[in-house]
Amino acid sequence: MEEHAAPPTVYQVHGSTAPGGEARIRAATQTIPVDGSWASAPTGAPGPADLLAAAFAACLLKNVERSGKLLPFRYQRAEVDVRASRQDSPPRFTAFTYELRLVTDEPQRRIDLLHQNLRRHGTVYNTLAAVSEVDGTIVSVPPPVE
Template sequence: MTAAPSTYSVHGESTSGGSAAVRARGTTIPIDASWGSDEPPHLPGPAELLASAFTACMLKNLERAGALLDFAYESAEVDVVARRQDAPPMFVAISYELRITTSEPQRRVDLVHQNLRKFGTVYNTLAAVCEVDGTVVAVAPEQG
C-alpha cells in the first residue's frame, strides 16, 4: 500500500514596492519581491530561495543518510550555484560542492553521495528539469 503524498503549506504576502515575506512552520522569512530597482537586493529572491531549498535538501538528507548508514561526521558545508537563462526563463543547471568533515573511508563518502542523489526530494525534482551535478569532498577532522 502506498502512503499518501506529504503536503507542505507556505503563506506569502507582499506590499507594493517589493517588501515581501513567506511564512512556513511558524517562521517568517523576509524575501525580495522588488522589480526594476537599480539597487541590488539585500534579501534573497526566488532564485536564492530555490538554491536554498536545494541546499537544505542536501544537508537534511546527509543527516538522514548518517542515521540510516551509521555514517559518522562532525560537520558539513555545501556551496550551491544555480544558473538560469532569460529566454525562456528557467534554471538550466545546478552545481554543488558538499564538504563533510569525517574520518569515514572514501567508499562510505561515495555511498552517502549516492544516497543524497537517490533520495533527495528537492534534488530529484530539480534534476528532472535541469542538469544537476556536484561533488562530495571528505575533509579530515582536525587533530587536537
C-alpha cells in the first residue's frame, strides 16, 4: 500500500512599506508595525531580526502548551527569553539561545521529556536548527505554596 504524505500547511502574510521605512505586516488577523527603515534611528517597532526571534519564542511557548495537553504536563506559567546572534559577512544568524522558565511541580525527568519534545516537534525550532546553532535551557520554578 502506498503512503501519501499530508499536503504542507501554508501560511501567508502580507507586507507593505512606504518611503522612510514605516512598514506593516499583516499576519492572521493582526497587523504588526515593523521597522523597515535603513541607516536611520530605530523607530521602536520590531525589525526583521526581532520578528524572527519572536517567531522562535512563540514556537517554544506554543509547544509547551501542546506538550501540556499531549503528555500531559502541568505548569502554571511559562516565560522564555531568546537571544539571536548574527554576523555581518556573510549576513546570517549564527546562533539562537533561549532560557525557558516554567512554574511547575513536575519532576526533572518530565521537564527533560518536555525539553526533548520542544526540540523534536518545533517547526520553527527545527528550521532554525538546520541552519544555525540552537541551544537552550529550561529552568523550573516551584509553584507558590498556598
